[in-house]
Amino acid sequence: MRAAWVLPSFIEGSGGHRTILQNIQYMISQGDECDVYVEDKNEVRDVAELEKIVKKFFGKCDAKFFLGYDIKGDYDIVFATAWYTAKVVRDCDTNAVKAYFIQDFEALFNPMGDGYLLACNSYCYGLMPVTIGRWLSHKMKTEYNTDSQYFDFCADHKVYKKINNIEKENAICFIYQPDKPRRCSQVGIEALGIVKFLRPDIKIYLYGSTVKGNVWFEHENLGIIPIDKCNELYNKCKVGLCISSSNPSRIPFEMMAAGLPVVDLFMENNLYDMPNVGVSLAHYTPESIAKALIDILDDENRAKVMSEYGQEYMKDKDLVHGYKQFYNAVQKMIGHSVPSNDTFEKLYSGEPVIADVMMNQKLENKYEAPVIVDNSFIGRLKRVRFIRKSKFIRKLWYKLKGI
Secondary structure, three states, X not given: OEEEEEEOOOOOOOHHHXXXXXXXXXXXXXXXXXXXXXXXXXXXXXXXXXXXXXXXXXXXXXXXXXXXXXXXXXXXXXXXXXXXXXXXXHHOOOOOEEEEEEOOOXXXXXXXXXXXXXXHHHXXXXXXXXXXXXXXXXXXXXXXXXXXXXXXXXXXXXXXXXXXXXXXXXXXEEEXXXXXXXHOHHHHHHHHHHHHHHOOOOEEEEEOOOOOOOOOOOOEEOOXXXXXXXXXXXXXXXXXXXXXXXXXXXXXXXXXXOOOOEEEXXXXXXXXXXXXXOEEEEOOOHHHHHHHHHHHHOOHHHHHHHHHHHHXXXXXXXXXXXXXXXXXXXXXXXXXXXXXXXXXXXXXXXXXXXXXXXXXXXXXXXXXXXXXOOOOHXXXXXXXXXXXXXXHHHHHHHHHHXX
């Protein structure tokens, strides 16, 4: 089999790119040839530099790389991988099967307007979708009347696993990516600020981006860390927070594989792929997310049950399981035998965690608006301890700023 893949430019730490390249490498391991056409944004001099970037960011990939979208050659299948690559694949002059590797509902990456509608249009081009997770396949069927195939959210069991000899900390880890609006970093930070206010002894770890953002409470920002360090982090924390406002991230599933209880949002996008016990889904208010985190932190028995269930749920979902599902889907597409799929039942049947009246009253009476951190001279002044602790100075500052 010869396959062509049309990719957006590479981003360091991108889970989407990592998933694509992992599946490409699996196809190559099965004896197939894969050519990868990468968006040319004039940021890379040549293919040699592009290959170095791939190796640095994502490790080994034996595909042949091309800079730009000039697709040439005879292929059995051509994959779009992002909404604006779908039109490239639709219009390319080939007799190959035209497929769409869908990892998210990308219309949600844009404000309502041209970007949103153009992304929606990409699902109407007649490409054959294969999706990660059940929610996207459900959405393709119910909203676009398009049959698709899916593969499960999986985790690398060589990396994400329980470490028995690691010291547990009274800590939360949060995948903090201010550069990706769909990860709702501000909502997460507000929720963690409430947790820190109500449980000052809790340690907060942020990771996943080089962007520092505005965080007013004590925390440790680890930046972008290697995947083995992610597993260590998951093993030493008591609960993980990952906010998915579009398709679920793979991160909650990797956390579960490592035995870490997870908190995410109770939204439709999470209800088709998240299990009942290993994950606690909260209403999208910061107070409700904070409550979900505190409920787990304060209940060791529940945390233990969630940890064990999460590991059990992910036990048969190693990466190879997902690769085989994907590869089976590819063979069906090439054979033009994609089955007609019905809509899917929701996996998560629990109720959302919603902050009760007592928490709201407690916060109304005591919780004050935070001092936003910035790196200006005034911002540094605000981080001086006696200024930061002075309610009078803070109130005066807010009045001067008109807040």
